[in-house]
Amino acid sequence: MAQQPQMRTPIESGCPDGFQYMHPVMRKNFGRWKYHEHPGPGVLRHVAYSGDEIWTIRAGTQRILDVFTLRKLCEIGEKYADGYVRFTIRSNIEYMVSDTSKVEPLKQALEEAGFIVGGTKNSVAMMSHTQGWLHCDIPATDASGVVKAMMDELIDEFRNCDMPNRVHMTTSCCQINCGGQGDIAINIQHTKPPKINHSQVSNICERPSVVARCPVAAIRPALVDGKPSLEVDEKKCICCGACYPPCPPMQINDPENSKLAIWVGGNHSNARSAPSFQKLVAAGIPNNPPRWPEATAIVKRILQTYKKDAKDWERINDWIERIGWPRFFELTGLPFTKYHVDNWRGARNSLNASTHIRF
Amino acid sequence: MAKDTHVTPILDELETGPWPSFVSGIKRLRDQHDDGRIRGMANDLLGQLEHSYETRKGYWKGGTISVFGYGGGIIPRFSEVGKQFPESKEFHTLRVQPPAGNFYSTGILRQLADSWEKWGSGLVTFHGQTGNIMFIGANSENVQHFFDEINDYGFDLGGAGPCVRTGMSCVGAARCEMSNCNEHRIHRTLLTRFTDDIHRPALPYKFKFKVSGCPNDCMNAIERSDFAIIGTWRDNMKVDQDEVKAFVAKKGRQYVIDNVTTRCPTNCMTLNNDDTLTVDDRNCVKCMHCLNVMPKALHPGDDKGVSILLGGKRTLKIGDMMGTVIVPFMKMDTDEDYQRIVEIAENTIDFWAENGLEHERCGEMIDRIGLVNFLEGVGLEVDPNMVSHPRKSSYVRMDGWDEEAEKWFRRKAEEKQKAVGA
Numbered sequence: 001m002a003q004q005p006q007m008r009t010p011i012e013s014g015c016p017d018g019f020q021y022m023h024p025v026m027r028k029n030f031g032r033w034k035y036h037e038h039p040g041p042g043v044l045r046h047v048a049y050s051g052d053e054i055w056t057i058r059a060g061t062q063r064i065l066d067v068f069t070l071r072k073l074c075e076i077g078e079k080y081a082d083g084y085v086r087f088t089i090r091s092n093i094e095y096m097v098s099d100t101s102k103v104e105p106l107k108q109a110l111e112e113a114g115f116i117v118g119g120t121k122n123s124v125a126m127m128s129h130t131q132g133w134l135h136c137d138i139p140a141t142d143a144s145g146v147v148k149a150m151m152d153e154l155i156d157e158f159r160n161c162d163m164p165n166r167v168h169m170t171t172s173c174c175q176i177n178c179g180g181q182g183d184i185a186i187n188i189q190h191t192k193p194p195k196i197n198h199s200q201v202s203n204i205c206e207r208p209s210v211v212a213r214c215p216v217a218a219i220r221p222a223l224v225d226g227k228p229s230l231e232v233d234e235k236k237c238i239c240c241g242a243c244y245p246p247c248p249p250m251q252i253n254d255p256e257n258s259k260l261a262i263w264v265g266g267n268h269s270n271a272r273s274a275p276s277f278q279k280l281v282a283a284g285i286p287n288n289p290p291r292w293p294e295a296t297a298i299v300k301r302i303l304q305t306y307k308k309d310a311k312d313w314e315r316i317n318d319w320i321e322r323i324g325w326p327r328f329f330e331l332t333g334l335p336f337t338k339y340h341v342d343n344w345r346g347a348r349n350s351l352n353a354s355t356h357i358r359f
Numbered sequence: 360m361a362k363d364t365h366v367t368p369i370l371d372e373l374e375t376g377p378w379p380s381f382v383s384g385i386k387r388l389r390d391q392h393d394d395g396r397i398r399g400m401a402n403d404l405l406g407q408l409e410h411s412y413e414t415r416k417g418y419w420k421g422g423t424i425s426v427f428g429y430g431g432g433i434i435p436r437f438s439e440v441g442k443q444f445p446e447s448k449e450f451h452t453l454r455v456q457p458p459a460g461n462f463y464s465t466g467i468l469r470q471l472a473d474s475w476e477k478w479g480s481g482l483v484t485f486h487g488q489t490g491n492i493m494f495i496g497a498n499s500e501n502v503q504h505f506f507d508e509i510n511d512y513g514f515d516l517g518g519a520g521p522c523v524r525t526g527m528s529c530v531g532a533a534r535c536e537m538s539n540c541n542e543h544r545i546h547r548t549l550l551t552r553f554t555d556d557i558h559r560p561a562l563p564y565k566f567k568f569k570v571s572g573c574p575n576d577c578m579n580a581i582e583r584s585d586f587a588i589i590g591t592w593r594d595n596m597k598v599d600q601d602e603v604k605a606f607v608a609k610k611g612r613q614y615v616i617d618n619v620t621t622r623c624p625t626n627c628m629t630l631n632n633d634d635t636l637t638v639d640d641r642n643c644v645k646c647m648h649c650l651n652v653m654p655k656a657l658h659p660g661d662d663k664g665v666s667i668l669l670g671g672k673r674t675l676k677i678g679d680m681m682g683t684v685i686v687p688f689m690k691m692d693t694d695e696d697y698q699r700i701v702e703i704a705e706n707t708i709d710f711w712a713e714n715g716l717e718h719e720r721c722g723e724m725i726d727r728i729g730l731v732n733f734l735e736g737v738g739l740e741v742d743p744n745m746v747s748h749p750r751k752s753s754y755v756r757m758d759g760w761d762e763e764a765e766k767w768f769r770r771k772a773e774e775k776q777k778a779v780g781a
Contacts, residue, residue, distance in 0.1 A: 014547070014551045015456045018460040033534060033538070035536050056534070060379070064482055064484055066388045073468075074469050084464055116377070128488060131495075134408060137420055149373065240675070248421075268576050269575045270576060287415060345677060
């Protein structure tokens with residue numbers, strides 16, 4: 001008998017130890033930091049009890065990096081920053097140096113190479129986002145493209161730190177919302193039920209798990225043209241697209257009827273108020289590649305209103321909490337519709353059961 | 360140049376403007392890379408992406424790809440328009456676990472880049488929203504080769520599918536004065552324990568651990584993880600009164616009153632006439648606001664530890680849920696403390712694996728069966744910190760009241776005795 005090819009057994013090492021890649025000054029002062037300052041946009045200065053200090057320079061990138069760009073970032077790190085970097089949750093790169101004199105040349109090298117120094121303190125941080133048309137299997141838009149188009153317009157807000165507090169933005173290519181919570185979230189909303197290719201369903205889909213996947217029990221087994229298939233109660237369907245991954249013949253992508261929606265007030269910090277989820281403020285916005293000007297215009301309007309009206313340290317949710325939602329819609333000029341009223345489980349908790357009304 | 364370069368008039372628009380462009384990056388791979396395989400892949404990827412921009416539709420579908428010995432960790436992608444764009448028709452993503460805290464030397468980044476251009480497309484993201492390094496675009500055959508190569512020098516796949524997912528932890532004690540725990544040790548201890556559950560998806564649905572060193576929760580753990588570990592402290596915050604005075608001198612009393620004392624959610628701070636600060640620590644909820652405003656003057660106390668919150672998740676399937684406090688406070692000092700947190704996670708995952716429905720997150724299961732049933736299942740005691748207020752509904756059977764009250768008093772007496780003994 002022919003010998004079976006020998007397969008390599010994986011080394012199940014799990015999560016690598018970050019200490020081996022940590023700047024020596026951070027390793028030395030681990031858990032012994034005293035305070036930090038923000039000397040300017042994109043720069044942090046942390047001082048340890050030992051008197052040591054570490055300077056962090058943060059830069060925005062395009063998130064989807066090609067190896068040339070990655071090597072360019074490495075080259076800058078080797079030449080100006082002792083060869084140590086880290087990445088933030090929003091895909092910014094951070095360089096750490098212990099020597100003040102290295103800060104300016106490093107900033108300059110990053111900007112010269114086309115990266116944007118900023119994203120610290122009260123800035124509009126780089127948007128976290130999903131894979132979009134480049135890689136997702138149910139994307140109704142291209143998150144990378146939306147982010148590129150918006151960051152082009154918001155670059156001054158990334159570079160400067162003159163918002164009332166920090167602003168975290170996210171985009172997601174469907175309403176399952178892998179992109180994350182945000183002070184402002186730009187998510188696509190499918191608005192039509194899936195179109196079913198009945199001849200394919202019985203071959204491809206495990207029908208009970210598709211039925212189970214639907215959050216509103218709108219899918220049920222059906223016999224179509226004598227073949228086992230599925231049908232959707234279109235009155236119940238909320239067009240979430242969750243049935244598509246286990247059943248690709250339930251096509252949810254719709255080039256005409258998938259629209260962008262904007263949500264605000266997501267805040268994951270416990271600072272001041274408890275963490276909050278984002279709430280719907282605008283929908284029906286055209287999914288208009290490659291620059292999505294309509295969505296960007298609304299985002300900019302919300303940001304300008306917030307910047308003008310909010311007090312120091314108020315995040316978007318804190319600001320709206322103070323002025324009230326009616327005033328938010330008035331100030332931003334956005335329409336309030338029946339779709340803004342929650343009709344999901346626990347909706348009553350979001351209704352006003354008081355006479356607390358601002359006139 | 361690759362032969363028959365696809366024209367991309369719509370994508371070209373995304374090369375204008377000052378922000379770095381991912382389209383330019385993919386074009387660099389298409390036009391400048393030495394390897395014809397990468398040039399071809401980038402060309403066809405751009406072709407398909409342009410087609411998506413034209414038609415406003417995505418053209419990727421899933422499938423099943425894994426490496427030998429594992430069941431997950433790869434996001435398989437096959438093109439539905441592979442005939443038109445054959446060189447990128449298989450374009451799988453490998454999810455690779457990053458070091459805790461996302462630290463890298465440029466040396467290791469270069470090594471990863473070398474391996475990736477040998478076997479993959481040359482496109483990579485630090486990091487995806489689940490925390491992994493996303494190596495985007497390997498064909499079915501090269502997935503195994505790339506994994507073997509990076510696995511040999513210390514990198515391993517993360518989770519995809521119904522399994523324990525890759526963890527995330529903030530920069531933490533490595534750089535932040537607000538850190539209340541060793542985020543990286545907690546992260547690695549938990550993830551290492553569940554390595555088997557990461558690689559072999561056999562749970563009801565995904566399960567995520569995230570660690571933030573303070574209640575600012577930079578990792579968004581409460582909203583986006585099933586098991587959120589948040590560093591905190593329970594003694595008095597440290598106030599450096601000289602630094603308070605210096606801050607008041609610099610910013611003015613009005614600023615401090617408006618932005619520090621009146622923004623305290625429990626009104627536990629007073630600015631005194633001599634520009635010092637009095638804190639009613641008994642009522643401080645460790646929200647972090649005042650520490651954020653005055654990081655030089657105010658610091659967490661010495662009695663540090665963590666809170667654990669369970670069940671945070673986004674929309675699918677019953678709507679958004681925040682994590683719920685299940686452990687208000689525990690110390691994270693000794694090896695025994697680390698054993699205990701692993702045990703709580705084990706009990707949680709075991710109970711959920713037994714009782715969760717298919718595609719039901721842990722928080723959704725708790726929602727369905729009730730927190731009390733869950734706590735009894737995993738062996739944790741109820742605590743008033745777990746609720747924002749006691750029950751409102753009077754429709755409940757309470758014939759076990761006396762025993763439960765007895766339990767509470769016994770527990771309180773034991774705690775008191777322990778405190779005296781210590």
